Amino acid sequence: xxxxxxxxxxxxxxxxxxxxxxxxxxxxxxxxxxxxxxxxxxxxxxxxxxxxxxxxxxxxxxxxxxxxxxxxxxxxxxxxxxxxxxxxxxxxxxxxxxxxxxxxxxxxxxxxxxxxxxxxxxxxxxxxxxxxxxxxxxxx
Numbered sequence: 001x002x003x004x005x006x007x008x009x010x011x012x013x014x015x016x017x018x019x020x021x022x023x024x025x026x027x028x029x030x031x032x033x034x035x036x037x038x039x040x041x042x043x044x045x046x047x048x049x050x051x052x053x054x055x056x057x058x059x060x061x062x063x064x065x066x067x068x069x070x071x072x073x074x075x076x077x078x079x080x081x082x083x084x085x086x087x088x089x090x091x092x093x094x095x096x097x098x099x100x101x102x103x104x105x106x107x108x109x110x111x112x113x114x115x116x117x118x119x120x121x122x123x124x125x126x127x128x129x130x131x132x133x134x135x136x137x138x139x140x
Contacts, residue, residue, distance in 0.1 A: 002059035002132055003033045005052050009042040009065030018113035019064045022121030042067050042078050042100050046085025060095035060132040062125045066109050067102040095131035099124025
């Protein structure tokens with residue numbers, strides 16, 4: 001049994017709840033433990049995961065959040081930089097599933113967050129589990 005940290009950028013409560021339900025269900029379905037950490041936004045997710053990695057308490061991480069396109073360039077910065085930060089940690093060997101969804105509108109977010117539809121929270125947790133298992137395989 002591994003221990004995962006779910007780091008959520010809690011900005012859209014109803015959408016985050018759906019992502020979180022999917023992630024928890026996927027982890028619990030295979031018997032892994034999980035804890036939750038909430039950060040203000042998607043840009044803070046990689047930093048929080050980095051701090052958690054340094055603690056050595058967790059075997060893997062699930063990043064969750066919703067970024068909706070707005071009227072300014074801020075959408076691109078948030079979506080690109082949060083993904084870049086998560087990828088950098090992954091390339092350093094962290095087992096992370098990226099469930100930060102970046103969409104044009106709330107309807108797209110609902111379809112992706114809903115466990116009965118695209119279940120991106122569950123998919124992110126499954127990706128984190130797969131990366132953890134791959135790390136275990138190469139560790140010996």
